[in-house]
Amino acid sequence: MADLFGRGEKPEYLFWVGCAGAYDDRYKKVARAFTKILTHLNVSFAVLGKEESCTGDPARRAGNEMLYQMQALQNIELFKMYEVKKIITICPHCFNIFKNEYPDLGGNCEVISYVQLLDKFMDEGKLKLDASKLKNNRITYHDPCYLGRSNDIYDEPRSILKSLTTNYVEMDRNKSFALCCGAGGAQMFKEAEKGNKEVFIERTEDALKTNPKIIATACPFCMTMMTDGLKYKNKEEEIKNYDIAELIAISLEL
Amino acid sequence: MIKQIVFAIALLITLGAFTFTILRIISFFKLTKKAFPVRDFGKRFGVMMEVAFGQTKIFRRPVIGFLHALVFWGFCVILIGSIEMVIDGLFGTDKVLKFLGLFYDIIMASGDVFALLIAISILVFLFRRVFLHIKRFEGIEMKKISHLDANIALSIILFLMLSLLGMNSAYYSHTTLVGGTIEGVYPVSKFLSAIFSGLTTDSTLVQYEIFWWMHILLIFLFANMLPYSKHFHVFMSVPNVFLSRLEPLGKLPNMDNVTREVKLMMDPNTAFATPAAGAPIERFGVKDAEDASWKNYFDSLACTECGRCTSVCPANITGKKLSPRKVIMDLRARMKEKGPMLVKNGKDYTDNKSLLRDYISEEELWACTTCNACAKECPININHPTLIIDMRRYLVMEEGSAPGELKAVFSNIENNGAPWQYSSEDRLLWAADLEMNVK
Numbered sequence: 001m002a003d004l005f006g007r008g009e010k011p012e013y014l015f016w017v018g019c020a021g022a023y024d025d026r027y028k029k030v031a032r033a034f035t036k037i038l039t040h041l042n043v044s045f046a047v048l049g050k051e052e053s054c055t056g057d058p059a060r061r062a063g064n065e066m067l068y069q070m071q072a073l074q075n076i077e078l079f080k081m082y083e084v085k086k087i088i089t090i091c092p093h094c095f096n097i098f099k100n101e102y103p104d105l106g107g108n109c110e111v112i113s114y115v116q117l118l119d120k121f122m123d124e125g126k127l128k129l130d131a132s133k134l135k136n137n138r139i140t141y142h143d144p145c146y147l148g149r150s151n152d153i154y155d156e157p158r159s160i161l162k163s164l165t166t167n168y169v170e171m172d173r174n175k176s177f178a179l180c181c182g183a184g185g186a187q188m189f190k191e192a193e194k195g196n197k198e199v200f201i202e203r204t205e206d207a208l209k210t211n212p213k214i215i216a217t218a219c220p221f222c223m224t225m226m227t228d229g230l231k232y233k234n235k236e237e238e239i240k241n242y243d244i245a246e247l248i249a250i251s252l253e254l
Numbered sequence: 255m256i257k258q259i260v261f262a263i264a265l266l267i268t269l270g271a272f273t274f275t276i277l278r279i280i281s282f283f284k285l286t287k288k289a290f291p292v293r294d295f296g297k298r299f300g301v302m303m304e305v306a307f308g309q310t311k312i313f314r315r316p317v318i319g320f321l322h323a324l325v326f327w328g329f330c331v332i333l334i335g336s337i338e339m340v341i342d343g344l345f346g347t348d349k350v351l352k353f354l355g356l357f358y359d360i361i362m363a364s365g366d367v368f369a370l371l372i373a374i375s376i377l378v379f380l381f382r383r384v385f386l387h388i389k390r391f392e393g394i395e396m397k398k399i400s401h402l403d404a405n406i407a408l409s410i411i412l413f414l415m416l417s418l419l420g421m422n423s424a425y426y427s428h429t430t431l432v433g434g435t436i437e438g439v440y441p442v443s444k445f446l447s448a449i450f451s452g453l454t455t456d457s458t459l460v461q462y463e464i465f466w467w468m469h470i471l472l473i474f475l476f477a478n479m480l481p482y483s484k485h486f487h488v489f490m491s492v493p494n495v496f497l498s499r500l501e502p503l504g505k506l507p508n509m510d511n512v513t514r515e516v517k518l519m520m521d522p523n524t525a526f527a528t529p530a531a532g533a534p535i536e537r538f539g540v541k542d543a544e545d546a547s548w549k550n551y552f553d554s555l556a557c558t559e560c561g562r563c564t565s566v567c568p569a570n571i572t573g574k575k576l577s578p579r580k581v582i583m584d585l586r587a588r589m590k591e592k593g594p595m596l597v598k599n600g601k602d603y604t605d606n607k608s609l610l611r612d613y614i615s616e617e618e619l620w621a622c623t624t625c626n627a628c629a630k631e632c633p634i635n636i637n638h639p640t641l642i643i644d645m646r647r648y649l650v651m652e653e654g655s656a657p658g659e660l661k662a663v664f665s666n667i668e669n670n671g672a673p674w675q676y677s678s679e680d681r682l683l684w685a686a687d688l689e690m691n692v693k
Contacts, residue, residue: 019672021684028684035688047690049682053671061624062660063539063646065509067667069516100505105513145625150504176630177314180568185624185639189673190659193621196573203568 001046001082013045013112014084016098018091019054020220026227027220033249034090034114040254041126045088051078057093060101062186069105072097076107086110088117090245092146092219093184099151113147115218115244119156122163129163133251137213138167142203142226143178144219157218157244164247169210179203183221204229208239215241261343261470268474275481282551282593285601289547290499290507298496301635306495311633315562318382321375322633325411328368329488332418335365339470352437362438366422370442373415380408390561395580400484400559407476407485414472421465423447428458490556491634497552498635503626506643511536512651539648542608543589544596546641553636554586563628563638569621576621578628578638584613585641610645619645620657 004011015038021031038045056071079087087109089095099111121127139161147153154175162168173179182192182199192198204226207215215230217223223243230236242250292298304310307330309323338351352358382388383404391401422443429436430447432455453461480486487494540546563578564570570577588609595603610616619642628638649655656664663673671678 017681017684019674022681023672023674023676023684031684032688035685035690039689047682047685050678052681053678054667054673056667058663058673059667060506061643061646062656062663063643063648063650064656064664065512065538065647066516066651067664069509069512070520071667071671073516073520096502096504100502101508104508145623145627146504149626149630151502177566179566179571180623180625180627182568182572182623185622186660186663187623189663190620190657193569193574193576193617195569195575195621199568199572199623202572 001048002051004046005082010083011044011046013043013086013088014079014082014109015045015047016087016089016091016094017047017052018089018094018220021090022052024220024224027223027243030090030220030223030243030245033243033254034245036249036254037118037127037245037252040252041121048078048082055094055097057097058186058189060097061184072102072105072107076102076105079107079109084109086112088112088114090114090220090243092144092150093221096146096150113151113153113156115147115153115156115160118244118248119159122160127248129160129248130251131164131166133253134165134214134247135167137165138169138211139165139214139216139247140169140171140207140210140212141174141216141218142171142181142207142222143175144217144222145178145180145184147218148178149176157216160244160248161216164251169212171206171210173206179206181219181222181225183225188221188224200225200229201232204233208233208235212239214247215239216244216247217241218244255346258344258346264471264474265340265344268478271478272481275478278594279481279555281597282589283548285544285589285593285596286546286548286551287544289549290501292497294500297500298498301498301500302492302496305498305633305635306492309633311631311635314631314633321378324368324371325375328365328372331361331368332365332372334361335418336470336473339466343470349437358437359439363441366419366440366442369415369418369422373412373419376408376412376415380405380412383408390565393561393564393577393579395577395583396559396561403483403485404559407479407483410472410476410479414469414476417465417469417472419443419446421462421469423450424458424462424465427451427453428455428462431455431458484557484559487556487558487634490552491558494552494556494634494636497549499549499637499640503629503637503639507640509538509647512538537648538651539646540641540644541610541648541652543585543592544601545648546585546609546644549637550585550641550644551589553638553641554582554589556634557582557586557636558634559583560633562631562633563636566627566631568623568625568627574621575615576618578642581614581618581638581641582636585609588613610648614645616649616655619649 001014017031020027053075054071055075056068059071060068087098089098089111092113095111095113098109118127122129141157141161143154179202180199181203207226215226217226223241226241230239230241309326312322313319338349341350342348383391383401419442422440423446426436426440426443427447427450480488537545559579561579567576567578592605595605622639622642624639626639629636666673666675670676
């Protein structure tokens with residue numbers, strides 16, 4: 001972003017990579033896949049790179065409002081400095097906090113989740129998906145709480161997946177009834193409280209009941225949890241967990 | 255005339271007792287903190303029509319939801335008949351609303367049919383509570399008294415419906431016997447009066463009077479029991495839906511007092527511009543009942559303990575201690591305990607207990623994933639996660655107590671701008687050798 005701005009250029013979108021996209025080895029692949037799709041679609045975008053910082057979501061949901069607001073105000077300053085108008089996120093937690101919570105602190109950008117953007121490109125005919133690549137794969141989708149219940153984004157991921165496979169299958173608990181992966185609200189970063197079971201195992205069992213070949217996710221936390229769940233159930237060889245962006249990249253051979 | 259006097263006294267006692275209770279509850283509301291400003295009345299009206307009168311969220315469980323919807327819609331219709339009874343009782347009139355004509359017939363007929371449907375639904379509800387062990391009705395927060403409360407309220411509703419049907423059928427048979435005009439239409443009671451035929455005009459009149467008084471006195475009694483029962487939701491749930499938080503479920507309310515602090519920190523110049531001393535120090539987050547907002551407390555009074563929230567809570571499903579229903583019930587219980595003492599002794603009163611720890615443990619609070627399943631499921635739009643987060647805010651900002659791993663996350667965010675301990679210099683490594691469309 002800094003380079004472009006220095007040259008007096010303004011990209012249409014800021015692609016917010018998020019901490020998981022930048023640092024999590026598995027999720028880096030999602031950030032790469034999504035970048036390839038944007039490039040393939042000729043979308044004008046830039047990333048903040050070293051200037052990007054945590055949105056403050058885990059801090060806020062763990063009760064550290066002070067730290068959240070410091071992060072948020074700094075990020076908002078940065079957006080203002082680079083005259084950011086539209087932000088694309090791959091992480092639903094970043095999406096939710098930018099869209100719903102930053103405006104209270106004066107951060108008013110148009111915030112778009114990558115599934116919304118990709119679905120829009122499909123509707124406009126710019127993104128053409130090839131159902132033949134993944135057609136033999138039975139795919140199920142785990143709704144991230146922060147896309148689904150929190151922001152009512154249920155249809156876009158489904159319409160993408162249904163264009164990728166003719167063998168799409170719903171879990172029993174889906175859409176607004178979906179079960180959390182167990183990692184939201186800063187649970188990702190701590191041991192779970194004592195119980196009979198881990199939430200991600202319960203959710204993985206929901207997914208396994210559909211007898212899938214691929215479990216599709218749309219959130220870095222969900223991805224970590226479902227991947228762990230598959231390992232726990234010794235299913236990681238037969239069943240794969242991919243992000244929706246990765247599935248699109250596969251179908252486009254990017 | 256005597257009937258009118260007795261009725262007026264009964265009504266006065268009812269209204270007096272009810273006013274006393276409501277004023278008491280209002281005094282507790284005065285202890286609470288502000289929530290959001292209540293605006294957007296049009297939108298609120300829409301939510302109320304959809305969620306309360308349309309019963310849309312109760313239908314998330316279609317079968318039992320349908321029975322509840324029947325009870326709700328029935329109550330709305332029967333309420334008109336009850337208002338008529340109060341007017342008749344006070345002024346010595348008889349079926350005063352009959353001038354409404356066809357509309358009156360429709361109201362009376364549907365009230366009559368609903369009375370039967372409600373009675374059947376209540377029997378199903380009672381059967382479920384007494385004989386079936388529904389998981390959702392259990393939990394550590396569900397004490398013996400909670401079950402008793404539910405069963406008593408259901409029984410009263412059952413008797414309300416039976417007395418209404420008794421009243422209608424006695425009216426029907428008495429009016430038929432004396433050859434008068436029957437005001438209103440009574441499809442169920444007409445059938446019932448046929449079964450109990452063969453009585454004299456005197457005994458049908460006595461029968462009618464007995465059921466009439468039974469019905470209205472049960473209403474008076476019920477109205478005054480409700481505020482002390484979880485069935486207060488009969489009054490509170492429609493207003494609670496009207497007062498719903500209209501923001502997306504994922505949005506947490508901003509803490510403006512923190513914003514002020516943070517802005518001071520980021521720009522020390524403003525420090526001189528704000529008045530330093532004199533202003534009372536506000537507590538960050540929720541520790542005790544009086545730290546909660548009026549909406550949290552409203553939620554707690556409106557809660558029916560149906561347990562739909564807890565039954566979809568991922569933490570609860572997997573055996574962790576958190577139960578969203580318990581959080582809401584605890585707030586109500588704590589206010590009941592401390593509220594009167596605060597009203598009596600002023601806001602500095604302390605009994606060395608608090609909502610946090612004495613009622614809700616840290617373990618419960620830290621188990622929440624903020625997935626919002628509870629809030630989505632709640633038939634009357636209670637918002638549990640905001641209260642849970644407000645209690646975490648107290649723990650973290652006032653006490654500096656959080657699980658160790660989270661403290662590490664805080665310092666990582668502070669120092670590296672990420673929850674993990676990686677250098678911000680490495681933020682672009684994922685994109686190495688990637689062709690990017692930067693233009």
